[in-house]
Amino acid sequence: MDTVASPSPPSPRIGAPPSVEAVDAALPVAGQAPAPPVAPAPARPAPARTALRPRAPWRAGPPPPDVALPDVFIALAGFGALGLAAGLGSGVVEVAARSLPAAALVAAGTALLTSPPLLVGHQLAKMGAAPERLVGAVAGAFVQTGRVALALVPPMLFFSVTSSLWVPLFVVLGLLLMVVAGSSAARRLASAEDPEDSIAVGRLVALVLGWQTLALLVAVRLTFAATEFALLPTGGAW
Amino acid sequence: MFAAAASLLGASALAAPAMLVATFAPADVGAVAALGWLGVGAWVGHRLHRDGAGAGVSIAALGVWPLLLGARPAIEGGPLGRRIDAAFDSLTEALADPSAEQVANHGELSALRSSLVEADRRLALVDTLLAEAPSDGPEDLRGSLTRLRAARAHAASEAEAVLSGVLQLRIQVGLRALAGDTVEVSGRLTELRARLSALDELGQLTESP
Amino acid sequence: MNALPVLADLLRSPQSLLDRDSAELRPILLATIAGGAATFGAVVGAYRGGIQIPFAAIKMPVLFVLPVLLGLPALRALSAVDRQAASWARLNTAALVGMARAALLAAAFSPVLWLYYSVNPDYHRAVLVLAGALALCALPGLATVASALPGRRGWQGGLAALMLLGVLTAQTGWLLRPFIARPTAEVAFLRPLEADVFSGLGATYGTARGADEKWEAERGGMFRQKREFLPTDVDGIRDDATRQETQ
Numbered sequence: 001m002d003t004v005a006s007p008s009p010p011s012p013r014i015g016a017p018p019s020v021e022a023v024d025a026a027l028p029v030a031g032q033a034p035a036p037p038v039a040p041a042p043a044r045p046a047p048a049r050t051a052l053r054p055r056a057p058w059r060a061g062p063p064p065p066d067v068a069l070p071d072v073f074i075a076l077a078g079f080g081a082l083g084l085a086a087g088l089g090s091g092v093v094e095v096a097a098r099s100l101p102a103a104a105l106v107a108a109g110t111a112l113l114t115s116p117p118l119l120v121g122h123q124l125a126k127m128g129a130a131p132e133r134l135v136g137a138v139a140g141a142f143v144q145t146g147r148v149a150l151a152l153v154p155p156m157l158f159f160s161v162t163s164s165l166w167v168p169l170f171v172v173l174g175l176l177l178m179v180v181a182g183s184s185a186a187r188r189l190a191s192a193e194d195p196e197d198s199i200a201v202g203r204l205v206a207l208v209l210g211w212q213t214l215a216l217l218v219a220v221r222l223t224f225a226a227t228e229f230a231l232l233p234t235g236g237a238w
Numbered sequence: 239m240f241a242a243a244a245s246l247l248g249a250s251a252l253a254a255p256a257m258l259v260a261t262f263a264p265a266d267v268g269a270v271a272a273l274g275w276l277g278v279g280a281w282v283g284h285r286l287h288r289d290g291a292g293a294g295v296s297i298a299a300l301g302v303w304p305l306l307l308g309a310r311p312a313i314e315g316g317p318l319g320r321r322i323d324a325a326f327d328s329l330t331e332a333l334a335d336p337s338a339e340q341v342a343n344h345g346e347l348s349a350l351r352s353s354l355v356e357a358d359r360r361l362a363l364v365d366t367l368l369a370e371a372p373s374d375g376p377e378d379l380r381g382s383l384t385r386l387r388a389a390r391a392h393a394a395s396e397a398e399a400v401l402s403g404v405l406q407l408r409i410q411v412g413l414r415a416l417a418g419d420t421v422e423v424s425g426r427l428t429e430l431r432a433r434l435s436a437l438d439e440l441g442q443l444t445e446s447p
Numbered sequence: 448m449n450a451l452p453v454l455a456d457l458l459r460s461p462q463s464l465l466d467r468d469s470a471e472l473r474p475i476l477l478a479t480i481a482g483g484a485a486t487f488g489a490v491v492g493a494y495r496g497g498i499q500i501p502f503a504a505i506k507m508p509v510l511f512v513l514p515v516l517l518g519l520p521a522l523r524a525l526s527a528v529d530r531q532a533a534s535w536a537r538l539n540t541a542a543l544v545g546m547a548r549a550a551l552l553a554a555a556f557s558p559v560l561w562l563y564y565s566v567n568p569d570y571h572r573a574v575l576v577l578a579g580a581l582a583l584c585a586l587p588g589l590a591t592v593a594s595a596l597p598g599r600r601g602w603q604g605g606l607a608a609l610m611l612l613g614v615l616t617a618q619t620g621w622l623l624r625p626f627i628a629r630p631t632a633e634v635a636f637l638r639p640l641e642a643d644v645f646s647g648l649g650a651t652y653g654t655a656r657g658a659d660e661k662w663e664a665e666r667g668g669m670f671r672q673k674r675e676f677l678p679t680d681v682d683g684i685r686d687d688a689t690r691q692e693t694q
Contacts, residue, residue, distance in 0.1 A: 144528050151524030154517040155615055161268070162622050163643035184528050291470070298477045302512055304519075305539045306473065327466065330534065 067139040075146020080104040082149045082173065085157040087230060089166025094233040102226035107149075107177075110219040111142045118211045125203045129192035137188035145181040152176075178219060182212050279303040316358035317365070318397055325404045326351045332408045346427045350404070353434045357397045364390045396433060403430045450475045457548045461591045469540040476543040483550030484508040487584075488626065490557040494564045494573055495628040502636050506623045510581075511550055514615035515542050515592070522608050526596035533596055541595030549588030556580055570629050577627060578620075585616060617644040 083103025087096030115138050119131055152173050160166040186208050193200050283299030286306060299306050316322075330347060364386060371383055407426060453475045456464050464472060488507025492500035519542055523533055560580055564573060586609075593608045620626070621644035628634055641647075 148521070148524040148528065151520040155521060155611065158517050158615065159618060159643075162618060162640055165643050165645070180525070180528055292474050295473050295477060298481075301509075302477075302516065304516055305512075305542055307535060307539065324466070327534075327537065 067136060067143055071143045072139070072146075074150070075143045076104050076108065078146040078148075078150030078153070079107040081153045082156055082170075083230075085153045085160055086166050086170040086173075087160075088157065089160030089164070089170075090231075092233055095230055098230040098232065102230045106219060106222045106226045107142070107146070109222050110215055111138055113218050114138075114211060114215045117214060118207070121207050121210065125207055127200050127203055127207070128194050129189075133192040134189065137192055138185060140188050141181050141185035144184045145177050148180050149173075149177055174223070178216065182215070186212070276300055282306060316355075316362040317394070318354070318358045318361070318401060321401060322351065322354050322358060325401055325408075329404055329408045329411075332411045350400075350427050350431050350434075353431055354397065354400060354404075357393065357434055361390065361394055361397065364393075400430045400434055403433075450478075454479065454551065457544065457551055461544050461548055462594060464544045465537060465541055465595055469536065469543075472540070473543065476547040479547040480511060480543070480550045481508050483547070483552075483554035484511045487550070487553035487557050487560075490561045490564070491577055491626045492628075493561065495630065495634065497634065499625075499628045499634050502634070503626045506626065506636075508550075510616065510619055510623055511546050511553075511585075513619045514612050515546055518612045518615050519592075521611060522592070522596060525607065526604065538592075538595055541592050545588035545591035547588075548591055549585045552584040552587060553580070556584055570627065573627050578617075581616070581620070582613070585612075589613075620644065621647055 080100040080103055083099040083101075084096055086103070087099025090096065115135065118138065119134055122129070122131070122134055156166075156169060156173060159169050189208055190204060193204055279300035279302075282303040283296035286299055287293070287296040295306070326347065333347075368383065368387065368390070372379075403426070410426075453464065453472060457479070484507040485504040488504040489500050491507070492503030519538065523535075523538055526533065560576070563576060568576070589609055589612050590605070592612075593605050596604065596608070622640070624638055625632070625635070
């Protein structure tokens with residue numbers, strides 16, 4: 001069984017860590033076969049007082065799985081489908097057709113335009129994570145948000161078809177997606193850093209806040225341009 | 239960077255079918271969508287009826303077929319069926335906790351579960367064969383049955399051990415969340431799958447004449 | 448399988464049903480949803496009486512099911528951000544259990560509603576009481592669905608699920624109206640698409656409070672056609688007509 005190398009603050013849910021013997025005794029008896037051996041974990045040094053505690057919200061973990069190209073396309077399709085579903089509410093098919101690429105380009109454009117400043121700022125702040133992990137964090141957040149966007153298509157389509165609420169609902173869902181993207185990206189960026197480095201925590205907070213502010217402004221600007229493009233057949237009216 | 243370029247290309251490519259739809263959209267999109275929904279519902283209802291569901295459930299599938307998807311077919315006769323479901327459901331729930339981190343992906347868990355389910359099905363098949371086999375017969379048949387029983391016992395113990403390993407993993411996920419242990423959960427899953435691959439020996443034995 | 452223990456578990460401990468074999472539970476849950484919702488619908492239709500009773504009984508199960516069908520993928524996706532997603536099998540079972548629970552509660556609440564409708568309340572108050580009763584019965588069902596989602600079950604997640612499914616239920620009810628039907632209106636199975644639930648409820652609330660405002664109901668969504676209700680300010684129209692004659 002794994003060796004618990006250092007004490008940690010008790011979890012409000014789990015309580016005090018059980019002993020190895022108690023864990024083994026609590027397992028159900030499984031036939032006559034002995035329990036399979038578990039590889040012992042390498043001992044970790046006790047964390048310094050100024051370092052992050054293991055249960056801090058931002059702690060390093062194993063590198064997340066690489067974002068695959070099909071995932072990116074699915075995310076794009078999710079954003080595009082949400083735009084299309086919203087555009088159908090206008091009652092003009094051409095507006096709906098234009099809304100599809102417009103929504104996808106807002107999402108992709110925000111990610112692409114704000115990634116370079118993030119990388120540059122990260123290097124200027126002399127933080128430790130590899131640039132590939134930062135790019136992976138942004139891509140992972142993009143993919144996650146795209147999946148959520150795809151899942152929001154049925155409610156959006158429902159309101160587009162049955163009411164005139166497509167504009168306010170699309171705005172609300174857009175804000176929701178921004179929150180999802182921001183929180184996912186922040187969590188992934190934090191997991192890329194070393195939890196033992198307490199100085200990096202402060203810089204990370206500043207970097208993430210600044211980057212997300214920039215991303216919000218860029219997204220809003222791109223949304224105005226995309227709206228203008230999508231509503232062109234109606235002369236800008238909705 | 240390649241993914242970024244692919245994003246832009248994909249966004250542009252999405253516009254093409256949208257323009258096609260704008261040009262050739264059918265007059266009554268609603269009717270087409272409704273027909274499509276009912277068509278899928280009829281197909282799902284037919285599949286459910288074939289799998290043993292009642293007429294009421296099959297008819298209800300016309301309207302609510304999304305809610306009837308994804309149900310795991312009951313493992314018939316397998317000795318470990320329900321325990322496999324319970325163990326993996328509890329492990330999935332533990333891994334889903336934010337404190338547990340993303341230490342294993344759904345694909346790894348699904349692969350292990352599929353292997354375990356397959357092993358359980360084979361155990362069920364062998365149990366059926368052994369139950370139906372005559373107690374008296376030629377010597378070579380009795381020899382084969384003895385070998386089959388021994389292989390069945392070995393396979394069952396291995397499957398039980400893997401199942402215990404899955405239950406232990408859940409505890410280890412908790413220990414990791416609490417004490418920061420660096421248990422390689424993903425590697426542990428691979429280890430369990432490798433142990434299950436030894437059960438292929440049973441499959442080869444049952445297939446031999 | 449005996450249905451009575453399942454119905455008891457629906458009310459006492461719905462979580463215990465999530466771990467059981469869904470193939471055995473499905474017929475009972477579907478029958479509970481259909482029967483419970485139809486009973487509630489019939490009582491609602493009894494306000495108007497006549498053909499409105501079967502009309503409402505047929506539409507009410509759709510009101511219970513459609514919002515969940517539309518909102519379940521979104522709930523799953525939102526709960527799965529940066530964590531393992533709930534399995535579709537478990538989530539679908541939770542959705543069926545949740546809807547069955549709501550339908551059972553609605554059926555149990557039907558006598559109370561029938562009692563209130565039997566004293567012939569004002570139409571707008573009847574609509575508001577119906578909306579309140581639906582919310583009361585749906586909340587425990589929504590809680591069951593939310594409990595099947597993985598991750599920390601904080602109040603934010605529960606609130607988001609409630610808002611999403613609540614809004615979808617409200618619009619679905621608007622789409623399938625009339626359930627109660629005005630006493631003087633012609634009974635129809637469905638009304639044309641007009642406006643949306645929020646403006647409709649706002650107008651109903653205002654009228655229930657005594658406000659006498661003209662409400663313009665536009666045809667909403669993809670099928671737009673402007674239509675005006677009869678104005679209530681008859682004196683205002685007479686003044687306008689007089690003014691036009693003198694000009």
